Amino acid sequence: MSTEMADPAGAKPTLRDVALAAGVHLATASRALSDSKTRPVNPRTAALVRQAAAKLGYVPDQVARSLRTHRTPAIGVLIPDMTNPVMPPLVRGAEQVLAQHGYTTLFADTDNDQAAETQRLAMFLSWRVAGLILATARRDQPLAPELVNSGVPVVLMSRKLDATPVPSATIDESVGIAQALDHLIGLGHRRIAYLGVPLWTSAGHERLVAFREITRDRGLDLPPEFAQVCDGYSERDGEAALAALLARPDRPTAVLTGNDMMALGCYDAIRAAGLRCPADVSVVGYNDMPLTHRVDPPLTTVRVPYFDLGRQAASLLVEALDDRGSTERSVRLTPRLLVRDSTAPAPT
Amino acid sequence: MSTEMADPAGAKPTLRDVALAAGVHLATASRALSDSKTRPVNPRTAALVRQAAAKLGYVPDQVARSLRTHRTPAIGVLIPDMTNPVMPPLVRGAEQVLAQHGYTTLFADTDNDQAAETQRLAMFLSWRVAGLILATARRDQPLAPELVNSGVPVVLMSRKLDATPVPSATIDESVGIAQALDHLIGLGHRRIAYLGVPLWTSAGHERLVAFREITRDRGLDLPPEFAQVCDGYSERDGEAALAALLARPDRPTAVLTGNDMMALGCYDAIRAAGLRCPADVSVVGYNDMPLTHRVDPPLTTVRVPYFDLGRQAASLLVEALDDRGSTERSVRLTPRLLVRDSTAPAPT
DNA sequence: CTGTTAGCGCGTTCAC
């Protein structure tokens, strides 16, 4: 069986095959394809090599290249749960700029599980990723030691750490809370409650702190129970918390929640108490997840630019990778209140 | 500067360092850590090696390993758009079983763009991925030639190809359509319309075909305009299509749509026509995206097990990889109608 | 059971 022909269906062509076909040396082919700055190559031969490569369907072996160069153009992205509606735009944004810069995105969903996170992190590290984007960070939990002394650059996405200063792309939660509060106050509300998401994320914590500070700032004198944190993120959590508050004689006339699901749960509590939204109680959500414009009533909520946040997180990392770790800065984006129909003037 | 000590903060320890520390040969250390089946190693020395590895913080270099073994435990996952609510559970499911089997997930969002897809595919191929999961397939568009003669196993997720038989994990669309139709027919509806999603996905095509077949089967005599396909996937697309139908003297009393967004657009058309849902017109959606239970009225829709679909797609691929490509089978899951409040008995 | 040796595919340092 004579097999003198190039075998498009057989083994993958290697750089040597390309060099052979182009009638040049291996090293020349290498330089031609990666147009080496240090060792320029004759344009004519370069064209020849490129032609041969195309003809053979040559695809450079990233694995071999990485081993040689000790640079792996791959970034690990760790997500706590893709089902969380804020995650898809985050990931989409990150992947977009990473690909733009030639990086491949290694993806993992940890399902909010510590063991899963450790396992995925080890995977990423064994791939010698050039950097890591973490959307899984908990405020109180420092970066894993194996991570810090691996020396791999890390950027936190939509999260921050309390103690350790790690570059991050986050939003200014106080702006979102302030806009929501001022909207409500402008509508004449004075008894405003906050039902927060859990505090183990920086976002959750900052929203609560912002609520406390800004209400004090605006001269609102609220009972401490009016600023509380729920156990979870669900409609049921929001419903239960508001139900308790509505039973009070000094019940709130408006409620601001840490996410949209809880806001929708508030709808249920209001209805169950024989009240109406927004006539009796105004509701403001957070995140502007899909379809919140279609619920009844359409939800007033704080829109967070998650897609941009993902892009920024990736940009930060790419920058750091280029500048050899000089610019370890963070970025902070601004959310914007979206007024719909779940807020109305305070009842008199 | 004497640097005789192990440097946990310096260069990554290599297998040789581990072997040295454990007082064994490089190859022995290799076998100990990957407990090679073919070449068993003394449990005592194995423990020694493992201990040394742990102490040094050794992380095996997957890049070097892949170069040597010609096996890259990485799977590329190509997604058309993470913003599409069906995608997150798909990806989550796939990543979960891939990680379970030791595979790293390479992720890319093509933004429904051909050029982006080509670029990402080239990336994946250059990484010598062991397999590919594609959620981007278009019915009429065969697999890219560079892909087919790369020989990399491919599984299609939630999509199929018309001409080429590629293993896939999909759902049985005819079951979903049949359940929806029988529900409507049971409610006394006879004039039922279908407003489909575009036909370039197998799912879109199969839903339309199923609608036509089943309505004929059930003896419904529908004008051809009652089964139509919209240009896009949005609320506006659904609204416009239904508005035209509602203007007819023989307007439908029920409408089934190719996705949930279009179903919600139908709500708008119904309201604009001075009619009510479900009293005058019943609506059934498709996919059961988040919050469809909270819209007004809560949407009756076909729930599709996307998370399982993702798991199955990955399982299919892992199987094929184990069996060396012997079992090139496909899998078909079953959707289930979720009856809520957007459907009611036909008006008399 | 363990040590020895060779080389995966590529980029880079030297010589020419």
Next chain:
DNA sequence: GTGAACGCGCTAACAG
């Protein structure tokens, strides 16, 4: 400008 040699970190052979 181009050719030759070397080695990245690891595992598959083959001895011993």
